[in-house]
Amino acid sequence: xxxxxxxxxxxxxxxxxxxxxxxxxxxxxxxxxxxxxxxxxxxxxxxxxxxxxxxxxxxxxxxxxxxxxxxxxxxxxxxxxxxxxxxxxxxxxxxxxxxxxxxxxxxxxxxxxxxxxxxxxxxxxxxxxxxxxxxxxxxxxxxxxxxxxxxxxxxxxxxxxxxxxxxxxxxxxxxxxxxxxxxxxxxxxxxxxxxxxxxxxxxxxxxxxxxxxxxxxxxxxxxxxxxxxxxxxxxxxxxxxxxxxxxxxxxxxxxxxxxxxxxxxxxxxxxx
Amino acid sequence: xxxxxxxxxxxxxxxxxxxxxxxxxxxxxxxxxxxxxxxxxxxxxxxxxxxxxxxxxxxxxxxxxxxxxxxxxxxxxxxxxxxxxxxxxxxxxxxxxxxxxxxxxxxxxxxxxxxxxxxxxxxxxxxxxxxxxxxxxxxxxxxxxxxxxxxxxxxxxxxxxxxxxxxxxxxxxxxxxxxxxxxxxxxxxxxxxxxxxxxxxxxxxxxxxxxxxxxxxxxxxxxxxxxxxxxxxxxxxxxxxxxxxxxxxxxxxxxxxxxxxxxxxxxxxxxxxxxxxxxxxxxxxxxxxxxxxxxxxxxxxxx
Numbered sequence: 001x002x003x004x005x006x007x008x009x010x011x012x013x014x015x016x017x018x019x020x021x022x023x024x025x026x027x028x029x030x031x032x033x034x035x036x037x038x039x040x041x042x043x044x045x046x047x048x049x050x051x052x053x054x055x056x057x058x059x060x061x062x063x064x065x066x067x068x069x070x071x072x073x074x075x076x077x078x079x080x081x082x083x084x085x086x087x088x089x090x091x092x093x094x095x096x097x098x099x100x101x102x103x104x105x106x107x108x109x110x111x112x113x114x115x116x117x118x119x120x121x122x123x124x125x126x127x128x129x130x131x132x133x134x135x136x137x138x139x140x141x142x143x144x145x146x147x148x149x150x151x152x153x154x155x156x157x158x159x160x161x162x163x164x165x166x167x168x169x170x171x172x173x174x175x176x177x178x179x180x181x182x183x184x185x186x187x188x189x190x191x192x193x194x195x196x197x198x199x200x201x202x203x204x205x206x207x208x209x210x211x212x213x214x215x216x217x218x219x220x221x222x223x224x225x226x227x228x229x230x231x232x233x234x235x236x237x238x239x240x241x242x243x244x245x246x247x248x249x250x251x252x253x254x255x256x257x258x259x260x261x262x263x264x265x266x267x268x269x270x271x272x
Numbered sequence: 273x274x275x276x277x278x279x280x281x282x283x284x285x286x287x288x289x290x291x292x293x294x295x296x297x298x299x300x301x302x303x304x305x306x307x308x309x310x311x312x313x314x315x316x317x318x319x320x321x322x323x324x325x326x327x328x329x330x331x332x333x334x335x336x337x338x339x340x341x342x343x344x345x346x347x348x349x350x351x352x353x354x355x356x357x358x359x360x361x362x363x364x365x366x367x368x369x370x371x372x373x374x375x376x377x378x379x380x381x382x383x384x385x386x387x388x389x390x391x392x393x394x395x396x397x398x399x400x401x402x403x404x405x406x407x408x409x410x411x412x413x414x415x416x417x418x419x420x421x422x423x424x425x426x427x428x429x430x431x432x433x434x435x436x437x438x439x440x441x442x443x444x445x446x447x448x449x450x451x452x453x454x455x456x457x458x459x460x461x462x463x464x465x466x467x468x469x470x471x472x473x474x475x476x477x478x479x480x481x482x483x484x485x486x487x488x489x490x491x492x493x494x495x496x497x498x499x500x501x502x503x504x505x506x507x508x509x510x511x512x513x514x515x516x517x518x519x520x521x522x523x524x525x526x527x528x529x530x531x532x533x534x535x536x537x538x539x540x541x542x543x544x545x546x547x548x549x550x551x552x553x554x555x556x557x558x559x560x561x562x563x564x565x566x567x568x569x570x571x572x573x574x575x
Binding site: 013014015016017018020042043044047249250251252255 | 483484485486487488492493494495497498499500503
């Protein structure tokens with residue numbers, strides 16, 4: 001399998017023109033739920049595929065962490081999007097977005113228990129059985145710990161990945177947020193993660209509010225997150241890093257600057 | 273009194289010659305029209321600036337709106353409480369003659385509706401059109417007149433036919449076939465009278481640009497802050513002033529900019545694609561799939 005490589009950016013319709021103008025770009029990520037496999041792809045994505053740019057569908061609604069089995073229709077949709085985009089892999093979150101028929105509208109963290117591991121593993125296996133490509137799992141940040149956590153973050157993740165053979169989508173901004181908000185050394189957490197399984201890395205901006213770091217995706221990437229990227233890449237460099245920006249889009253020069261900073265910190269080629 | 277042949281020509285003889293002539297004239301006019309409208313294909317993409325694209329898509333007025341959109345995005349044009357334009361800074365580098373003229377008009381406090389008729393703007397847009405005519409993309413008055421001459425010839429034939437039919441009807445002569453032949457001729461007259469202001473090469477270039485710049489559609493919610501004045505001007509040029517209303521509704525309303533959404537069906541063929549009044553549409557910045565993306569991503573942040 002050849003997964004995504006280099007520095008990429010989250011493809012959003014709002015900045016499609018900007019993304020199309022990046023000469024060195026080799027991969028983007030698209031929110032899977034925003035693509036309808038039965039309908040023609042958005043023009044921007046078709047053009048990128050024509051240029052040989054990898055497009056990775058990123059699911060946000062599968063609810064792999066739900067106690068109930070994943071919705072087969074949602075899995076089929078994800079598989080359909082992967083096929084339509086000829087994607088090298090797809091990614092989803094280790095989280096739940098609905099329970100007992102109620103939609104949270106958000107990605108909610110799981111209690112880190114053996115029971116939760118078993119539920120996630122079962123759902124990941126159900127999903128993998130239908131997907132034409134490998135699946136990468138992204139742990140989400142949490143502002144709090146569940147009271148009955150049996151495992152720590154790294155063990156929880158490693159158990160799920162070991163049991164399913166899934167790849168890891170590591171969110172560096174989340175690692176920073178967790179360390180910043182709950183105390184702890186982000187580098188130490190990184191060391192304990194199965195970094196050899198990283199398919200690609202998410203990097204996003206955030207801001208401090210009320211003593212907490214918020215992973216907003218609408219602010220610039222802070223220096224501390226870039227430092228963490230540098231540290232991560234100095235050890236075992238992930239094959240690909242993706243800048244996530246989901247709103248409050250800055251002028252093109254600023255966005256290019258963020259991509260350049262990411263390339264510099266990771267040692268990957270400049271894409272702008 | 274025995275009814276005699278109208279104008280001394282028997283009906284079948286007249287009809288034969290009339291139809292033959294009609295076919296020759298109409299086919300001739302169509303062939304001539306096709307050749308005149310072919311134009312010169314745009315070789316290099318990006319060879320057309322936003323205001324040129326705007327002119328080809330919607331004539332003088334849209335070229336002016338495109339310039340205004342670019343200047344507004346660059347922050348050098350504003351609107352006063354009395355709805356007159358004003359300037360907020362010097363012209364950026366690379367300003368076109370139309371930019372300069374619109375900026376100058378803004379500095380004199382014109383209303384947006386007066387822009388297209390302003391002498392300076394007029395002159396700049398004329399220059400723009402002349403260049404497009406030279407490049408085989410737009411038609412000048414002379415060519416458009418020549419094209420109308422073909423329609424005039426058809427109209428002349430039509431008039432003869434009508435007079436003969438009416439005369440025949442009054443004289444109680446059979447006129448059914450002649451009457452029937454007037455309908456297609458009338459249709460040809462109407463269609464040939466519609467003379468576009470751009471060539472087919474220009475239409476092809478516009479369609480291509482509309483497809484390649486679909487991300488500038490107002491209903492895709494483009495992040496105008498990320499894009500530059502040139503792209504905003506191109507958005508106005510391809511998709512109408514709905515771009516201005518989406519980008520800066522406060523300015524668009526205060527400056528009384530006519531709202532118009534273009535390019536929804538993939539290309540206005542001929543004639544008046546511009547000035548269609550309040551077409552609405554494109555007001556909501558978040559359309560279908562982009563909403564799903566935004567909402568979904570928001571959920572990705574827990575930290």
